[in-house]
Amino acid sequence: MPSTSVLDSSLPVFDFSGFRAGTSEERMKTANRVTYAFKTYGFVYLVNHGLPKERIQALFDWSKKLFLLPQEVLMSPELRRPEPESIPGNLQICARGYGPVGMEKLSNLDPNDENGLKAHRGIPDAKELFETGPYWGIGQEREPNRYPSKDVLPGFEEFVKEFFMEAQELTLDILRSIAIGLGLEENYFVHYHEDADNLFRFLRYPPIERATLSSGETARTSPHTDFGTITILFQDDVGGLQVENPENPGTYLVATPVEGSVIVNVGDFLMRWTNDSLKSNLHRVVEPPAERELGDGLELTKERFSMPYFVQADRSKVVECIESLKGDGAKYPPISAGEYINLRTNAVFKSY
Numbered sequence: 001m002p003s004t005s006v007l008d009s010s011l012p013v014f015d016f017s018g019f020r021a022g023t024s025e026e027r028m029k030t031a032n033r034v035t036y037a038f039k040t041y042g043f044v045y046l047v048n049h050g051l052p053k054e055r056i057q058a059l060f061d062w063s064k065k066l067f068l069l070p071q072e073v074l075m076s077p078e079l080r081r082p083e084p085e086s087i088p089g090n091l092q093i094c095a096r097g098y099g100p101v102g103m104e105k106l107s108n109l110d111p112n113d114e115n116g117l118k119a120h121r122g123i124p125d126a127k128e129l130f131e132t133g134p135y136w137g138i139g140q141e142r143e144p145n146r147y148p149s150k151d152v153l154p155g156f157e158e159f160v161k162e163f164f165m166e167a168q169e170l171t172l173d174i175l176r177s178i179a180i181g182l183g184l185e186e187n188y189f190v191h192y193h194e195d196a197d198n199l200f201r202f203l204r205y206p207p208i209e210r211a212t213l214s215s216g217e218t219a220r221t222s223p224h225t226d227f228g229t230i231t232i233l234f235q236d237d238v239g240g241l242q243v244e245n246p247e248n249p250g251t252y253l254v255a256t257p258v259e260g261s262v263i264v265n266v267g268d269f270l271m272r273w274t275n276d277s278l279k280s281n282l283h284r285v286v287e288p289p290a291e292r293e294l295g296d297g298l299e300l301t302k303e304r305f306s307m308p309y310f311v312q313a314d315r316s317k318v319v320e321c322i323e324s325l326k327g328d329g330a331k332y333p334p335i336s337a338g339e340y341i342n343l344r345t346n347a348v349f350k351s352y
């Protein structure tokens with residue numbers, strides 16, 4: 001329930017130019033800090049990460065234009081993400097395109113717990129989304145992207161493709177910093193992300209009656225962990241994102257918007273890979289702090305835009321616990337990234 005106690009953010013904020021453009025000493029220092037933050041919180045803010053402010057502003061501008069398209073365009077078969085049950089046994093191809101409010105419910109439940117998942121999905125996440133995948137390699141072969149046609153939203157597809165690539169370059173540097181911080185060869189993780197099957201998600205949380213959020217009747221994004229390698233999150237200035245406090249589980253830290261930053265978090269796949277050394281931490285989106293009275297007893301929250309860029313390893317590659325992190329033994333058996341992602345994808349849809 002969103003009412004659990006909340007502290008102001010003490011999540012670390014680091015200047016990533018020390019890694020992207022610094023001396024080898026600065027690179028090492030930044031890598032160690034980032035890795036330490038991932039071990040402790042699983043979350044870090046990066047500033048001076050190399051993606052210019054204007055580009056990020058343009059990303060939000062495009063997102064607004066996208067969600068302002070008429071419903072009949074968004075819900076058209078060309079653009080709409082198919083319902084998973086329409087493609088039985090083929091859940092790995094239902095990610096791309098537009099998903100209306102209520103289609104998806106993030107959870108942190110066991111993917112094998114069907115009853116638990118059904119009950120949990122009864123409270124929808126109040127968000128609409130648009131998702132794209134890579135326009136390269138297996139991601140593209142598996143499922144082509146769905147974009148609004150060029151006469152409806154000219155320039156959008158080109159922008160998204162370019163931004164996807166820029167985010168991937170930042171990703172590779174973040175992965176290098178983690179490898180260095182863990183004492184591995186710099187490109188250790190990069191080798192597993194040569195044909196990365198990433199997802200770039202545009203989220204819009206519509207204005208909603210504050211009371212329905214605070215009562216838990218509906219959620220913006222319910223508590224969950226991400227399941228890939230890492231996620232890079234772009235959020236606007238509305239707020240509402242919270243991260244579980246590692247020192248006091250069950251309570252949350254506020255992930256306040258920090259201008260010009262991206263938030264990076266560890267996903268379950270990387271946690272497993274590192275034998276739980278790096279932490280994939282619970283997070284959620286609740287009502288934003290700012291209030292807006294609309295009269296008639298109605299108090300609506302602001303709409304909120306965010307874009308997570310989910311980094312997922314090469315599907316065909318099998319990952320096993322990193323040798324130097326085995327300690328008393330590997331906690332998890334080896335698994336291919338594809339197998340793991342499919343397993344987790346099953347759990348997040350409204351129905352299947």
Ligand SMILES: O=C(O)CCC(=O)C(=O)O
Nearest residue numbers: 203221235241285306308
């Ligand atoms: O909207 C946000 O800020 C976070 C969304 C999120 O955690 C997710 O989609 O996995």
Ligand SMILES: [Fe+2]
Nearest residue numbers: 224225226283
């Ligand atoms: Fe998430």
